[in-house]
Amino acid sequence: MIEINNLTKVYPARTHPVTALDGVDLSVAAGEVYGVVGRSGAGKSTLIRCVNLLERPTSGTVSVAGRELTALSGRQLRAERRRIGMVFQHFNLLSSRSARENVELPLEIGGSLTRRERRARADELLDVVGLADRAEAHPAQLSGGQKQRVGIARALAADPHVLLSDEATSALDPETTRSVLRLLKEVNERLGVTVLLITHEMDVVKAVCDSAALMREGRIVESGTISDLLTRERSELARELFQLGPAPEPAGSESGSESESAPTTVLDVTFHGDSTAQPLISQLARTYSVDVTILGAAIETVNGQTVGRMRIGLPGRFEDNVVQVGFLRERGLNVETVVPETVTPEAAGPETGAPGNAAADSLQEVAS
Amino acid sequence: MSWSDMQPLLWQASLETFQMVGWSALFTVLIGLPIGLLLVLTDRGALLANAAANKALGTVVNVGRSLPFIILLIAITPFTRGIVGTTIGVDAAIVPLAVGAVPFFARLVETAVREVDRGLIEASQAMGASHLTTVRKVLLPESLPALVAGLTTTVIALVGYSAMAGAIGGGGLGDLAIRYGYQRFENGLMIATVVLLIVLVQIVQLLGDFTAKRLAHR
Ligand SMILES: Nc1ncnc2c1ncn2[C@@H]1O[C@H](COP(=O)(O)OP(=O)(O)OP(=O)(O)O)[C@@H](O)[C@H]1O
Ligand SMILES: [Mg+2]
Numbered sequence: 001m002i003e004i005n006n007l008t009k010v011y012p013a014r015t016h017p018v019t020a021l022d023g024v025d026l027s028v029a030a031g032e033v034y035g036v037v038g039r040s041g042a043g044k045s046t047l048i049r050c051v052n053l054l055e056r057p058t059s060g061t062v063s064v065a066g067r068e069l070t071a072l073s074g075r076q077l078r079a080e081r082r083r084i085g086m087v088f089q090h091f092n093l094l095s096s097r098s099a100r101e102n103v104e105l106p107l108e109i110g111g112s113l114t115r116r117e118r119r120a121r122a123d124e125l126l127d128v129v130g131l132a133d134r135a136e137a138h139p140a141q142l143s144g145g146q147k148q149r150v151g152i153a154r155a156l157a158a159d160p161h162v163l164l165s166d167e168a169t170s171a172l173d174p175e176t177t178r179s180v181l182r183l184l185k186e187v188n189e190r191l192g193v194t195v196l197l198i199t200h201e202m203d204v205v206k207a208v209c210d211s212a213a214l215m216r217e218g219r220i221v222e223s224g225t226i227s228d229l230l231t232r233e234r235s236e237l238a239r240e241l242f243q244l245g246p247a248p249e250p251a252g253s254e255s256g257s258e259s260e261s262a263p264t265t266v267l268d269v270t271f272h273g274d275s276t277a278q279p280l281i282s283q284l285a286r287t288y289s290v291d292v293t294i295l296g297a298a299i300e301t302v303n304g305q306t307v308g309r310m311r312i313g314l315p316g317r318f319e320d321n322v323v324q325v326g327f328l329r330e331r332g333l334n335v336e337t338v339v340p341e342t343v344t345p346e347a348a349g350p351e352t353g354a355p356g357n358a359a360a361d362s363l364q365e366v367a368s
Numbered sequence: 369m370s371w372s373d374m375q376p377l378l379w380q381a382s383l384e385t386f387q388m389v390g391w392s393a394l395f396t397v398l399i400g401l402p403i404g405l406l407l408v409l410t411d412r413g414a415l416l417a418n419a420a421a422n423k424a425l426g427t428v429v430n431v432g433r434s435l436p437f438i439i440l441l442i443a444i445t446p447f448t449r450g451i452v453g454t455t456i457g458v459d460a461a462i463v464p465l466a467v468g469a470v471p472f473f474a475r476l477v478e479t480a481v482r483e484v485d486r487g488l489i490e491a492s493q494a495m496g497a498s499h500l501t502t503v504r505k506v507l508l509p510e511s512l513p514a515l516v517a518g519l520t521t522t523v524i525a526l527v528g529y530s531a532m533a534g535a536i537g538g539g540g541l542g543d544l545a546i547r548y549g550y551q552r553f554e555n556g557l558m559i560a561t562v563v564l565l566i567v568l569v570q571i572v573q574l575l576g577d578f579t580a581k582r583l584a585h586r
Binding site for chain 1: 485487488490491492493494495496497498501505506509510512583585
């Protein structure tokens with residue numbers, strides 16, 4: 001649905017020009033929710049603004065729904081933009097218009113509906129976003145979440161095939177964020193609208209995205225579907241999605257007897273799909289008669305899929321555990337060895353939230 | 369001079385003032401609004417960014433703003449004659465009034481339109497609006513309260529200018545005050561015109577404030 005090829009954007013400046021995008025390739029399939037994450041200044045906003053050419057790329061091409069936008073004339077581009085909805089961080093609603101009139105704006109610009117049809121369509125969309133009763137309200141009388149709902153209704157008014165969203169929930173509190181994200185997901189599922197969203201919150205990706213890309217310094221360093229990323233070895237995105245904290249100190253440190261501690265192999269194991277339902281760790285323990293230590297775990301629902309990640313310790317060096325690692329890999333788990341680094345003792349702990357700890361406890365029971 | 373002698377004079381003069389201010393305000397809006405818009409639109413990073421045009425327009429406006437009205441009034445008499453065929457009377461006064469008020473109003477328009485959030489312009493573009501549509505549907509409606517406030521200030525300035533223009537043979541309340549009040553020592557009439565001018569300004573201000581408030585949905 002969205003094809004971006006070798007996109008480059010350089011902001012000219014007298015002293016040092018800024019390369020905001022440095023050869024970005026991105027492909028968003030029809031009907032999916034695609035999330036782009038990255039640090040501040042990574043070029044996320046520049047990228048999404050290049051999709052509807054609010055920003056002219058320095059080089060490269062952008063195609064949406066099979067039309068190469070970068071090759072169109074002004075008039076043709078405007079026509080294509082009408083089929084690309086955009087949702088903004090600061091809503092960008094017209095304060096002079098009521099909620100309904102704001103939703104009507106893209107229809108007025110499109111110019112193919114009568115006044116009555118526009119009104120009917122706007123009311124229909126306000127109903128979709130749950131604001132049917134606030135149609136007459138002006139933006140100043142709406143809460144942030146309500147404003148963003150109007151923003152989404154407006155973006156959907158002209159029946160777009162693509163919805164672009166730049167940090168649409170960043171100005172909202174967590175509760176409102178969840179409800180707005182649910183709405184976006186619903187829009188995606190019910191209306192089949194492809195969504196490209198920019199965020200700096202991993203939780204947003206977890207909640208709604210089918211695919212994700214990680215940007216750094218104007219490049220996409222990793223991308224793929226979520227389930228693909230989770231099975232990928234050494235995936236930064238997967239690690240971010242499931243924070244287990246930095247690698248722990250060599251085992252034994254907790255017991256306070258570093259000197260006589262035996263070597264331990266620390267593994268990060270990712271479960272997904274069917275394997276979450278199977279008692280693989282207890283099978284491992286039984287099959288090889290090893291004591292499995294659970295160092296941390298998190299189980300989450302990513303985009304409707306249950307995925308778990310666990311950090312376990314096996315006695316012995318890695319060389320001694322090759323068979324056991326093979327056992328886990330054979331059963332479709334993604335296993336990574338964690339290279340121990342010297343960290344402060346408390347650094348490993350806090351990342352695993354309450355549900356993760358509960359899961360760890362029950363798993364430990366199973367394993368022992 | 370008795371009140372009944374004054375009444376027709378005051379009525380006639382008020383009417384002339386209304387005509388001068390009304391027509392010149394109309395022309396000021398018609399010419400000043402596009403100039404003000406262009407000042408914003410041609411600015412760096414704006415929709416029609418054009419440094420040369422922006423600079424040229426800004427200079428013209430500044431020159432117009434820096435001329436004292438009384439000098440402008442006399443300086444452009446050939447221009448006035450070219451347009452209305454005469455340099456005295458209400459019609460002739462409208463030309464310098466409008467010429468004087470256009471740069472003033474254009475700057476106020478510029479300030480008002482510049483206040484419109486860039487994000488709204490961007491949203492409009494993202495919806496596929498042409499520049500003209502963005503101006504019509506976004507820039508003007510969003511800056512309307514500020515534009516009305518600017519117009520109020522301009523009309524009040526025009527009331528003041530019109531008294532000056534009147535003195536150079538245009539008629540109106542200013543002319544009346546000078547001819548009777550100043551030159552013939554008719555203090556009663558002088559006071560009456562001053563009161564009328566004050567009332568007129570007050571009414572314009574109240575009306576303008578009220579309208580601006582009604583239009584702002586904040
Ligand atoms: N109009 C501009 N002129 C010059 N440089 C710009 C402009 N817009 C962005 N940049 C630069 O381009 C780089 C990428 O900016 P961008 O806004 O795309 O980052 P981002 O990933 O969206 O960051 P954030 O998460 O803070 O929104 C930054 O270094 C920024 O300073
Ligand atoms: Mg950004």
